Amino acid sequence: MSDANNRRGGPVLALRQITKEFPGVVALDKVNLTIGRNELIGLVGENGAGKSVLMKIMIGLIPPDGGTISLHGQPVTLRSPGDAIRNGIGMVFQEGSLVPNLSVMENLFLCHEAGFRRLGILSLRSMRAAARELLAQLKLGIDVDLPVAEISPAERQMVEIARLLWLTKLYGHDNPVLILDEPTTVLADKERETLFTILREIKSRASIVLISHRLQEILENCDRIVVLKDGKNVTEMASSDARLQKIEQLMVGHSFSTDRFHEDEQRRRGEKEILRVENLGKAGQFQPLSFSVGEGEIVGLVGLVGSGKEEVCKCLAGLEKADSGSIFLDGKRLPAGSPRGSVRAGIGHIPIDRRSEGLALMMNVAENVNLLVLNRLKAGGFLSPGREKKNARHWVEECQIKTPSISTLCANLSGGNQQKTVISKWLSSRVRLLILDHPTRGVDVGAKDEIYKLMRKLAREGIGMLVMCDTLEEDIGLANRMLIMKDGRLVQEIGSAPKTKPDPKDIISLIV
Amino acid sequence: MATMNGRSASLGRRLPAPVAMVGTWSRRTGILAQVLTLAIIVAGFALGTRGKYLSWANIQTILSLAAIPAILAIGLHLTVVLGGIDLSVQGVASLVAIFVGLLMKNQYNSHDVGLWIIPIALGIGGAAGLVNGVLNTRLRIPSFIATLGMSWVLYGMAVYINRAVNIQILDERIFKAINGMVLGIPNIAILALIVAIIMQFIQDRTQFGRYLYAIGGDEAVAQQGGVKVEKIKILVFTIAGIVYGLGAALLACRLGVATSRMGNSLLFPTITAVAVGGVALTGGLGGAKNAALGALIVTALNDGMVLMHVNPYAQQAVNGVVLIIAVALTLDRKKLGFIK
Numbered sequence: 001m002s003d004a005n006n007r008r009g010g011p012v013l014a015l016r017q018i019t020k021e022f023p024g025v026v027a028l029d030k031v032n033l034t035i036g037r038n039e040l041i042g043l044v045g046e047n048g049a050g051k052s053v054l055m056k057i058m059i060g061l062i063p064p065d066g067g068t069i070s071l072h073g074q075p076v077t078l079r080s081p082g083d084a085i086r087n088g089i090g091m092v093f094q095e096g097s098l099v100p101n102l103s104v105m106e107n108l109f110l111c112h113e114a115g116f117r118r119l120g121i122l123s124l125r126s127m128r129a130a131a132r133e134l135l136a137q138l139k140l141g142i143d144v145d146l147p148v149a150e151i152s153p154a155e156r157q158m159v160e161i162a163r164l165l166w167l168t169k170l171y172g173h174d175n176p177v178l179i180l181d182e183p184t185t186v187l188a189d190k191e192r193e194t195l196f197t198i199l200r201e202i203k204s205r206a207s208i209v210l211i212s213h214r215l216q217e218i219l220e221n222c223d224r225i226v227v228l229k230d231g232k233n234v235t236e237m238a239s240s241d242a243r244l245q246k247i248e249q250l251m252v253g254h255s256f257s258t259d260r261f262h263e264d265e266q267r268r269r270g271e272k273e274i275l276r277v278e279n280l281g282k283a284g285q286f287q288p289l290s291f292s293v294g295e296g297e298i299v300g301l302v303g304l305v306g307s308g309k310e311e312v313c314k315c316l317a318g319l320e321k322a323d324s325g326s327i328f329l330d331g332k333r334l335p336a337g338s339p340r341g342s343v344r345a346g347i348g349h350i351p352i353d354r355r356s357e358g359l360a361l362m363m364n365v366a367e368n369v370n371l372l373v374l375n376r377l378k379a380g381g382f383l384s385p386g387r388e389k390k391n392a393r394h395w396v397e398e399c400q401i402k403t404p405s406i407s408t409l410c411a412n413l414s415g416g417n418q419q420k421t422v423i424s425k426w427l428s429s430r431v432r433l434l435i436l437d438h439p440t441r442g443v444d445v446g447a448k449d450e451i452y453k454l455m456r457k458l459a460r461e462g463i464g465m466l467v468m469c470d471t472l473e474e475d476i477g478l479a480n481r482m483l484i485m486k487d488g489r490l491v492q493e494i495g496s497a498p499k500t501k502p503d504p505k506d507i508i509s510l511i512v
Numbered sequence: 513m514a515t516m517n518g519r520s521a522s523l524g525r526r527l528p529a530p531v532a533m534v535g536t537w538s539r540r541t542g543i544l545a546q547v548l549t550l551a552i553i554v555a556g557f558a559l560g561t562r563g564k565y566l567s568w569a570n571i572q573t574i575l576s577l578a579a580i581p582a583i584l585a586i587g588l589h590l591t592v593v594l595g596g597i598d599l600s601v602q603g604v605a606s607l608v609a610i611f612v613g614l615l616m617k618n619q620y621n622s623h624d625v626g627l628w629i630i631p632i633a634l635g636i637g638g639a640a641g642l643v644n645g646v647l648n649t650r651l652r653i654p655s656f657i658a659t660l661g662m663s664w665v666l667y668g669m670a671v672y673i674n675r676a677v678n679i680q681i682l683d684e685r686i687f688k689a690i691n692g693m694v695l696g697i698p699n700i701a702i703l704a705l706i707v708a709i710i711m712q713f714i715q716d717r718t719q720f721g722r723y724l725y726a727i728g729g730d731e732a733v734a735q736q737g738g739v740k741v742e743k744i745k746i747l748v749f750t751i752a753g754i755v756y757g758l759g760a761a762l763l764a765c766r767l768g769v770a771t772s773r774m775g776n777s778l779l780f781p782t783i784t785a786v787a788v789g790g791v792a793l794t795g796g797l798g799g800a801k802n803a804a805l806g807a808l809i810v811t812a813l814n815d816g817m818v819l820m821h822v823n824p825y826a827q828q829a830v831n832g833v834v835l836i837i838a839v840a841l842t843l844d845r846k847k848l849g850f851i852k
Contacts, residue, residue, distance in 0.1 A: 082738045097736055101729035101796040102722070110726055111738040113719045122717050 010073055011036050012207050013058070013089065013177050018067035020053055020231075027053040029231045030067070037175050040199065040208045042218035042239070045228035046251055046471055051211050054228070055179050058209075059084040059091045088173030090164035094181045096156055100149035105131040107148055108163050112170060134162050138198055154191040157183055158198070165206065178202070179209045184217060185306045196221050213304050215244055215512050227251060248508045260449075261477025263498040265456040269480055270295025273331075274464035275347075275433050277316070280325035285311040288325055289490040291483055293433060293464040298455065300479030300496070301468050303511050308488040309468055313435050316466070317349035318342035329432060343372065348426030350419070352437040358422040359410050366392035366406040368421055372429040395424040399454060416447020423454060427463075434458065436467040440474065452478065472504045484510045545841075546790055546805045550812060557816030565819055568696065574808070574815050576691075576698035580763050582807035583704050584778060585785035586711050587755030589803035590748050592786055593715075593728045595795030596648065596655030598752050601782055603666030604640045605775030608633045608760035610670045613679030613770025616686070620679060627686075633761035634754045640666055641753020645746030655749075663779075670772035679770045690766045700762060704804065707755070711800035724748060728796030784831060785810050787838035794843055810834070 011034040020028040028050045035041060045051050056062045058069070060078030068075050071087055078084045081091070098107045108131050109116065116127045131144040140162070142155050151159070161178065168176030180199075184192045199208055199221065212218050218225060219239055226236040227250045234250045272295040281288035286308030293299050301309045314320040316327060321337025328334070335341035342349075351357035359368055369392045370377055377387040392406045401420045403413055410418055419439060426434055436455070440448045455465060455478065469475040475482060476496055484492045484507065492510055494502055557565040564570065584601055591598035612633060617624040625632065640662060647658035681687070692699045715721035723744045726734040735741045764770040789806025791798030813834065817827045 081736055097733050099726045099729035099733050099737075099796075102725055106722060106725075110722065110734075113722065117719065120718060122719065122722070124717070 012072060012175055014070045014073075015054075015058065016068050016070070018054065018057060018064045018069075020050075020057065020062070020065050027231050028057075028064070031228065031231070031233050033226060033233075035177055035207045035209065037207060038203050038205075039224065040203050040210065040222045042222035042225045043209055043211045043228065044213075044215060044218060044225060044247060044251060045234075049228040049251070050231040051228055052181065053231075055091060055181060055209075055211065058177075058179060059089055085164075085167050086171050088168045088171065088176040089179070090168060090176060091179040092157060092160045092164065092181065092183060094185070096153075096160065098148045098156055098160060101147055103145050103147055104135075104142055104151065104159055105144040107159060108134060108144075108166065112167060115170075134166050135159075138162055138165075138201070152191075153186040154188075154195070157187075157195070161198070161202070165202065168206075175206060177207045177209065179211075181211050182213065182305075183210070184212055184214055185304070192217065213512055215247055219244060219247075245505070245509070248505050248512075251508065260452075261474065262452050262456050263477060263501070265453075265460075266298075266480065266498045267296050267456075267459050269297040270462060272462075274329065275316075275466070276328040276331075277312075278326050278328070280312065280315060280322050280327060282311060282315060282320065282322045282324075286485070286488040287490075290325075291490065291493070293466055295462045295464060296459040297480045298459055298465045298467060298478050300475035300482040301466055301485065302472065302475050302482050302507065303485035306487075307485040307511070309485045310437070312485075313349070313437060313466065313468065316342065316347060316433075317435055318347075319349075343429070346430065346432035348429065348431035348434045350422050350426065350434065350436045350439055352441060354415075354418055354422050359418055359425075361411040362409060364407045364409050365396065365401065365403050365413070365421055368410055369395050369406075369424050369428055371425055391428060395428050399424040399427070400450065414443075414447065416443040416450060419443060419447070419451060420454065423451075423458075427458070431463060433464045433466065436465060438468055438470055441470055472507060476501050476504060476507070482507070486511055542790065543801055543805055546788070546802065546809060549788070550805070550809050553809065553812050553816065557812075557819065560816070561819050565816055570815065570819070572693070572696065572698055574812050575701035577815065578808045578811035579698065579700040579704035580759050580766070581778075581781050581785050581811060582804040583707050583759040583762065584756060584782045585789065585803035585807045586707055586800045587752040587759065588782050589786045589789070589791045589798060589800065590711075590724065590752050590755075591655060591659075592791050592793060593724055593795060593798060594745060594748050595728045595731065596745075597783075597793070598641075598644060598659045598749060599656055599779060600640060600644055600659040600663040600666065600753070601756050602775035602777075602779045603663035603670070604637050604753055604756040605760035605763065605778055606670040606772045607640070607666045608636050608757050609764040609770040609774040610674045610679075610772055611636055612761050612764040613681060614673075616681050616765075617683045618679050618681055618770075624683070626683070629761060630758075633757040635757070637753040637755070637757020637760070638750050639753070641750040641756070642746065644753065645749030648749065649742040649745050659749075667772065667775065670775075674772040676772055681765060681768050681770060683765070686765050687768050690762060700766065703762070707758070708800045708804040711755075715799050720744065720747065725796055730796075780831070780835075781807075781810060784835045784838070787835055787842065790838075790842055792842040793839055797842070806838075 013035040015031065015033040017030045017032065018028050019030055031050065031054060033054065043051055053062070057064045060080045060083045069078065070076065076087055078087065084090065099110065102110065105127055109127060113122055116123050128144055135142055135144065138158060138161070140158050142151060142159065148156060148159065164178055165176065183195060187195060196217070202208065210218065210222060219242060222239050224236060224238055225242050225247065227234040227247060229251060273292050274295055275293040277292065278290050279288040301312065303309045311320060315322040318337055318339040318341055326333055329345045329347060332345065334345050355361060366388055370388050373391065374383060377383055377391055379387060389406065396403065396406055399420045401417050401424060403417060410421055413421065440451055443451065458465065467478060469478065479496045482494045482496055483490055484494065494507065496502060588598050588601055612629055614621065615623045615625045615632060616629050644659050644662055647653050647662070648655045690700055694702060715724065723734065723739045726739055727741055727744060731741060760775065764774060785807035786803050787793065787806065788809050789798060789802035789804070791802050814827060817830065
């Protein structure tokens with residue numbers, strides 16, 4: 001055991017005045033976080049509040065721009081996740097960090113097999129015994145020889161937790177810090193209970209930081225709750241003093257500036273119905289649901305990651321095939337699971353990851369704008385350069401894409417202008433319904449404003465929109481109507497007319 | 513016991529140690545399908561040739577013909593497990609063959625290095641493999657292009673040195689040792705078996721082997737976990753090259769003649785053997801025993817077609833179909849985004 005571990009009483013890990021800036025955004029602004037021995041801390045905040053950045057800094061994945069990290073009172077610099085592990089800090093990622101084709105046992109000791117090696121040969125017998133003992137400590141009965149690809153997500157998490165406990169012990173830490181990034185989103189209710197039973201058990205020999213959107217479970221299980229908002233500490237409190245409503249209020253805040261979302265330009269839903277969804281369902285993803293989008297209407301689809309809203313959009317875009325129900329666009333039924341069918345019917349999809357899915361980065365602005373309408377730009381059977389230029393110029397002007405010329409590569413545009421190029425690609429194809437998946441993610445404030453304005457303009461032209469936003473404020477501000485989804489169900493529909501916009505607090509209690 | 517769900521409760525049972533070991537052994541590198549395929553081929557040709565196929569002489573022929581493809585496939589499959597591929601086998605084999613021809617007792621010069629040819633052949637192969645590995649990791653050139661380019665570079669060197677003449681190898685002792693038999697089993701087949709066992713052991717029981725599969729399974733996770741990905745990759749390509757060096761030296765000695773054209777038709781059967789053996793081109797699955805068994809299946813198939821007097825051109829087409837089917841069956845499509 002190292003000296004550091006003998007210094008009891010003080011915090012195990014203390015982050016002070018941590019600041020991190022990314023181009024255009026301050027992700028963390030002088031954030032403090034102290035973690036005591038045997039403590040279970042809940043870290044909460046909206047998407048984009050800075051939770052994941054803070055976690056990544058704690059495990060050395062990204063360096064902070066300012067502030068100090070100290071371990072048992074000693075300042076440390078964490079250069080890599082490996083470095084963090086050696087200092088007794090480990091993290092279970094949402095996407096998992098186990099190799100699928102290796103067995104549970106092989107994953108547990110991956111890269112730290114030295115203790116099981118004699119003359120360069122690994123003793124599978126002693127590895128198997130150690131693996132079983134390790135899992136037995138957590139009261140888990142997983143077959144250690146099964147490939148990780150064949151065990152359930154819950155079991156994978158347990159294996160990761162066991163691995164971290166073993167590793168930090170290997171490096172001589174009797175009270176490691178374990179960070180769990182939204183561990184419960186992939187779990188069923190019963191598995192969730194098991195997880196917390198095990199976490200409470202582990203607490204006697206570790207400190208745990210739990211990130212979760214489910215406030216109720218944080219309240220019930222954590223000792224202390226830390227709330228982040230817009231990259232700042234809002235508050236922290238003991239769980240015994242906390243109330244759900246209070247935390248919700250703190251998470252959302254009250255920083256509504258006047259008309260950021262151009263609410264005065266919000267138009268009423270037109271007479272015509274553009275999209276009608278009837279009993280659309282997909283097993284394991286979302287329960288059958290029905291809704292419609294009218295002419296010039298912006299409908300916000302609100303819910304947590306895993307609520308099923310992404311899958312609904314994928315079914316509309318034809319990227320996934322629903323099990324049941326039908327989709328009608330302008331009264332005509334869409335073929336299920338056909339991206340081409342959806343595009344031809346007039347559904348445009350602006351994906352969350354515009355760099356890999358929305359734009360061909362190595363093509364220029366004109367080529368991207370014209371991609372879907374090449375048929376209309378032909379003369380005598382061949383593409384006409386004149387028509388191509390005309391069409392591209394028209395849309396660059398219409399959408400106010402700031403580009404040196406229409407032959408600039410999209411890779412060289414700013415995020416906001418890339419997004420506008422994606423939108424203009426769809427507009428040029430005379431789209432009827434536009435699905436916008438986090439349209440303002442990763443663009444700066446100015447570009448956000450231009451995208452909001454562009455959306456209002458599209459609405460005036462009668463295009464229906466289905467939008468999923470980065471923040472609840474954005475959803476409320478932009479939408480005419482919001483569909484709230486939770487655990488694969490459409491739970492409520494809330495009107496959001498200008499001047500009578502709903503309170504985010506009321507909505508957040510519906511989604512978590 | 514706090515089981516996570518009903519499924520794990522049933523899976524959580526502990527199997528008896530020997531069963532568990534067979535379980536692990538066959539899971540990542542299962543050979544059941546390959547053994548069945550081989551059995552079907554053997555049974556089919558045994559019927560088709562009225563038992564001639566099963567004569568001991570024919571079995572010896574199959575074993576001796578399968579040995580060198582098996583060794584080459586054991587080398588190549590390592591790079592496939594890693595998630596890449598090594599197409600340099602033809603160039604390496606040609607260059608090694610020329611050195612074997614010119615340095616062993618031959619009709620052109622007075623060199624006679626005897627058994628020292630083994631380290632020389634392995635060294636040349638290893639050096640070529642090292643260059644492949646460095647091109648792939650340091651210059652970040654996709655392995656199929658780096659190794660394809662290297663194949664032509666090495667072949668060019670071989671032709672330049674040799675000018676396409678046949679070099680007779682006159683070392684009778686080595687010729688006899690390679691073409692000899694022990695208890696009716698061709699020596700060369702025994703050698704291939706030993707290579708397979710050693711390689712499989714390395715894959716199952718060393719850290720290097722473990723990391724090989726970790727990289728093949730999920731390179732990003734392996735890297736994050738602390739695997740020295742670059743080092744392992746270079747090592748894998750180097751070992752593959754060393755194994756080709758061995759295979760090429762054996763081939764030249766077995767034929768008793770070395771030429772720069774010797775490697776020219778080795779790539780296709782080697783890749784077919786790897787795929788037929790069940791080594792997934794998407795990486796992370798399949799071991800040395802799969803590669804060796806794949807070579808045996810392909811050889812047994814071709815031998816049978818010869819005995820049945822199948823049209824030679826049709827035989828080639830059959831091999832092509834077999835390769836495509838084998839890849840289709842083993843590919844992990846979840847790992848692939850778009851097929852290019």
